Amino acid sequence: MGENSYTQIDRLKDILKDKGYKLTPQRRAIVDIIIKNQGNHLTTEELYNLVKKECPEIGLATVYRTVLLLEEMGIITKLDLNDGCSRYELVNEDESHHHHHLICTDCGKVIEVEGDLLETLENEIELKYKFQIKDHSLKFYGLCSECSK
Structure with a gap:
């Protein structure tokens, strides 16, 4: 680093x-x-x-x-x-998209999801809706491993 x-x-x-x-x-x-x-x-x-x-x-x-x-x-x-x-x-130069984030609704911890899991979905949306996607942001809300114990 x-x-x-x-x-x-x-x-x-x-x-x-x-x-x-x-x-x-x-x-x-x-x-x-x-x-x-x-x-x-x-x-x-x-x-x-x-x-x-x-x-x-x-x-x-x-x-x-x-x-x-x-x-x-x-x-x-x-x-x-x-x-x-x-x-x-x-902003990471090497990444064309933001990370996805997991947000614990209990303690407020934010966990970054490595890798972009939405590329396939993005391609489908672009084709189906003839919509040119520049970026996206995805947040999941729930409980982290500590809070769900």
Whole structure:
């Protein structure tokens, strides 16, 4: 993972530079936390609390602005898990689709489903409805293994 996160930071620097932004220490700290917590689907507030440990002087407004900027640039994507919070995850260049998520209605744990199981279904929908699908998002609600004991 170590090597991969360097290429992500480098890619990010290039994207920011192309759009006329700098990777400031605050932005870098925010991106580092997002990369370190890949798969954890952090809210902006959770992100802020983690970044504050690295940069005590950072303000919540800066974190909000950076999250919006990163989302606008397609570096992170917003996940709405129907709990009233916007959560974010890194956009993986190698994946053409989002992951699917399992959401525990008891403890709120979010589990990512690896692999895209919907390709066949997508192809059928595209053919049957002559509808060109660009992306999809799938959420399953239920109980995780801990809560169903």
